[in-house]
Amino acid sequence: MVDFTLKPHPTIPKPEGPLLVCIMDGWGVNVEDEYNAVHVAETPTYDAARKVPGRFRSILAHGTAVGLPSDADMGNSEVGHNALGAGQVIDQGASLVDKALASGSIYEGEGWAHISEAFAENTLHLIGLLSDGGVHSRTDQLFALVRGAADRGAKRIRVHVLTDGRDVPDGSSVGFAKELEAVLAEVRGRGVDALIASGGGRMCVTMDRYEADWEIVRRGWAAHVLGEAPHTFPDAVTAITTLRAEGSADPVSDQWLDPFVIVGADGEAVGPVRDGDAVAVFNFRADRVCQISKAFEYEEFAAFDRVRWPRTRFVGLMQYDGDLKLPARFLVPPPAISGVSGEVLARNGLRTFACSETQKYGHVTFFWNGNRSGYFDEALETYVEVPSDRVPFNQLPLMKAREICEAGKEALRSGRYDTVRINFANPDMVGHTGDLAATVEACACVDAAVGELLALTDELGGRWLLTSDHGNADDMVQRHKKTLAPLRDEAGQTVALTSHTLAPVPLAVGGAGLPEGVAFREDQPKAGLANVAATIFNLLGYEAPGHMEPSLLKA
Ligand SMILES: O=C(O)[C@@H](CO)OP(=O)(O)O
């Protein structure tokens, strides 16, 4: 049972001004070389914070420290914000799916029973991100599901693939498509009619998030469900290699492949979705599959014209939104995240302001609150979303940092909030483009905006905590596994790294209202993101709640 009562801290008094909590998304602490955009950028705010003895350290943001299956797993926004907001290390989706596959329990639940009703007479469609990145999905889990369905009576399987190049190297989607083809050939050998049916790049097709651009989802619906796309191909490997060479994005990459449909010798799409079919989304992470789930599941739906809405047996690999019960049926129960800091604050009458731009809006609200889409107490909380641009973000590395900064300042000045929580998306979203120069600019923009927020917090006699959710901008080049030397292509150019990194992230505290003796303790060298929530309670003048990982402050 969670005890929600907050007790005053014995030595740290409540602050006179507000507490600013600032997340610089994708800002890691890493080797300081020319490929580290954080290091290359002009960052006077960050540099000053780093110099204060006892008030700067790094914390772990990847692997088992944040509930991922292994320490080879890079961190990501979902697990990062879950850990930051909950103050607990929670077994995350990827781990839960691994366990359910290993024990076979995935085949015993209501979700599997629901889809397996369609196996004898209809088609099972599997839709999701095709890579081993482990952020949204993993190919080994997809392959297990294909084989598991074939073993359990599925007669016809169609896979709809979203190419990655963001959590894994650009160009790797060809290899993943080949691996999937081999698994499908294997089950065809057992008499199952199994094919890849459609696909497209994850940033262009289906995997929009937080309703940034429904057109992305509409393109996916057209390809997966209606069997319609601007490009048709006889197979997925041909589709991906051809579109990589000739697609319409500039530059074309796995992330931005146009939608495509696989057609048979007769020119007909091999796998549109029909009434009575089963559809399973095989991503475990929620944000980028909520919208496609709504399109399948909701009878009332106005986001785009579906043209045709097949009545399907729909499941998610997990339930993606517990408040919305979306989707109603799922293969693996999602992590139970309770006693999160947002709820503790609300139950104690403390007032919260949270803000980011669309791309990260759900990160500082939904993920922060343990995957809950609503408020704990609307009277005490204000959430503000600044609409994101709809361009590849290296074109506009400033993104919405100015608008977010202004919204944050207004909230700080208003005196209406005990905590003001801000996420700056730039280092992460620009880092994912692989464009080093633009990412350097992104880091500088964020540093400047953070500088203004810290200065105002000081002026108001407040306190601040500066951190991140995982690395990204801190390493922008793919490296030789052993020597760590940058990889180069045939032309001698270094090969960009578009993914997150395994780097730890900064944690800095300060503010004119922070009593002098407050500093980080030295006995928690392995601390991670889950230690931040308790630290925040201390900064607010309270003892850390007992169910959370310990605070990192001594006072
Ligand atoms: O863009 C995303 O979906 C992921 C990377 O796959 O990034 P983040 O975890 O930072 O949201």
Ligand SMILES: [Mn+2]
């Ligand atoms: Mn992130």
Ligand SMILES: [Mn+2]
């Ligand atoms: Mn990211």
